[in-house]
Amino acid sequence: MLFLEITLLVVYGLCLLFVLGFSLTQFQLTRLARRAYRQGLAPEPAAPAVWPRVTVQLPLYNEVFVAERLIDACAALDYPTAQLHIQVLDDSTDETVALVAARVAYHQARGLHIEQVRRPDRQGYKAGALAYGLTHSEAELVAIFDADFVPQPDFLRRTVPYFQEEPRLGVVQTRWGHLNEEYSLLTELQAFGLNAHFHVEQLGRNAGGHFINFNGTGGVWRRSCIEDAGGWHADTLTEDLDLSYRAQLRGWRFHYLPHVVAPAELPATLDALKSQQFRWTKGAAETARKHLRNVLRSGQPLSTKLHATFHLLNSSVFVAILVMALVSVPLVFVRADLPELKPVLRVASVFLLAFVPLVYYYYTAWRLDKPTAPRWRFVADFLLFLSVSMGLTLHNARAVLLGYRGRQSAFIRTPKLGLVKRAGGWRGRRYRTGDLLDGLTFTEGLLALYFAFGVGAGLYLGDWGLLPFHLMLTVGYGIVFLYSVRHRA
Template identity: 70%
Template structure:
């Protein structure tokens, strides 16, 4: 009996088991979220008689397309002027500095307490800037908005009461809206994925008392919570997820309100999306490496520990999908020539049913986000989303591996084009067409070969998988080249 085919089948089967577990976790969150919606979200607390002092931090780095927009939006917040302090944390090295300085001066002349903070260096990137801004500030609450956000004027009045209702609330996180969802297919696909996180995952975890995460922006912190948890650390690329776990392990409670929406701009080009995906997936792996042991050594209930493990290891699914994809092409030939494994392949077909909960998970989020859209639009859009997500697996799997290995990489911000801004634009690039893009093109050809081989050998079991992989990798390669030309 050949050893290589057995090894191939075993590895592929283990990948399917992992996918089944991941899919089951998403199904559980969907059920929890639907139960929460059916029960009804808790009503908002009443407005206080006396409002507390609030610091609004706007971390920036080379964002001349949107810097004026975010400063103006922060200045338009409906909150007592004497209780509001806006900090523009500007690490920029381009024209953003002058633009920010001018808008800060304008709003300061109108009576706002607003400051333009420029550090001597960019040490610690965003986390370092947030920490630097807190050093000489003692306000009780801290709101954070990235450069691509445009908060509504009533944002603070709708969120601050949750802190005053419960002294153990350390964070109030809101749902991200999408300013440019309909700009392109790429932005629609991103909105599709993000809506699932904000409408299903965050709601499901909150309703069950599981750990959730501050999403880095569009939310507020109690200053005492930040200090008690050890402040902003700079040893991961997801400083938000890191501090979230440290705070919740210290006993702080997080509130998530999906009905409060903070509009933001989605990356409109592939290199910007890739930089964002790299930061999120690598940072998640770094945070998992840092906190999984702490979680299991804590006194948290077993269900909380299990869900936190699933949460922290979410990004590892890219490694599994990449391995599964690479194994699938030689598996076409094993299926065709080793008929003694027929029973194993039939069992694998049963495990493929494990993907069904993902269809349910994304469909539920899609209906919640777009209740008026006809049902017939969902299947094709879901398959396209799945295909493009698969096309990102090489890029994201590399990020996860680097995170687990502890390789330090710089914080590459996601450049914004400035939806709704003046016609003046600067095209920021995060990198050129490197070896990874070339390899994505090679993989597109590799999976196309597997597709043709399956048809030639009259074995169509992996044809859907190879079709999605071929389209996904080809699309990612094409857009990566196009957006850098």
């Protein structure tokens, strides 16, 4: 029994070390981002004498609620008409096809170079659609917007000039905004997490000269960069991250613009959020499997290799936290049964110390996004965000492990509902990604009870060290389970 108890402690400690390593890289990125903000953003470059040709690609698949909104927003882009080409890469199989055809015809009649591009099949999913569209374009720059985005009219005029200054600039990525952040608790927590990535992480990596990633939308590529890096590949669920690493390993530079915002819609239902999270976490694991060795063997500086390693492995944090969570409940009893191990077991009680750097990271982003909000709001938002993130660890850890195993999955796009602020509703919407009340969801409900048992055990035995951890896990898994029940309608 002693061997088993020591094994539990070692496993917990190793996972804690990995989480701490990830937290420390986020701390370093926060410092880099804060320094960049203090120094001030460089002035935007002057407009080129001759604006280059740009193709705007809009990959769609059954987006009846948002297709027209997207097309109209891109048709309103302030750019020389003769140099602008809009491709609606429409793989739809429902009435979206007719809606797109009508809007395309309307804007063609107004003199815009816009076309609806239909493929024979969906081979390669989004990556295949983007690659197919390139074969029907001669533009030197390519802007990409997913169906849930509503770009501002000046988007191209604020991004394209950067390509004139540096021939090896491959991508200009902008910050995502949120059309429906205040719609529900679920959307507010998503915005909280995404703001940290866009306000801090992307800027910190860029300011430190480290690899960043094109976020799949809301950015502009140099066509020659795409081609030089080998084009779009469909062997991962994150074709954006995959191409980003291939391009940067080839010596192309990326530039991030935190002051240029591309508004988008956040998933409002749990099945949509889980679909998105599955794609992002599994795709990141697949990309790590594909590129981590190449990164470590490259001639990049050690600091860039280190940041790239944690960048590619960031979805593995869900696996580490899940293992820690499962092991932590028995550890409460180990401490009570083996008092001679108390000096060692105190390590298990410092769980929150691994998350201190994350407080700095998320608070910096939160304050940038909400400069006048009272600080108590951050405490509430952060604890809820952390709890729900923990409640998704089972779902996301499964996706990560499937990615590392090389198990192929279909590209399930995130359903969009056309929500803005608090307007609109999700009930009765046709696009679903699966049954929310499956075996995985019932397991999440059981885990909520399991960690509630951990809370009770800690209180009964007078062991308060892991109580905050177990409370957050109970709340997180409980929220995920309850939203699953609510959103099955």
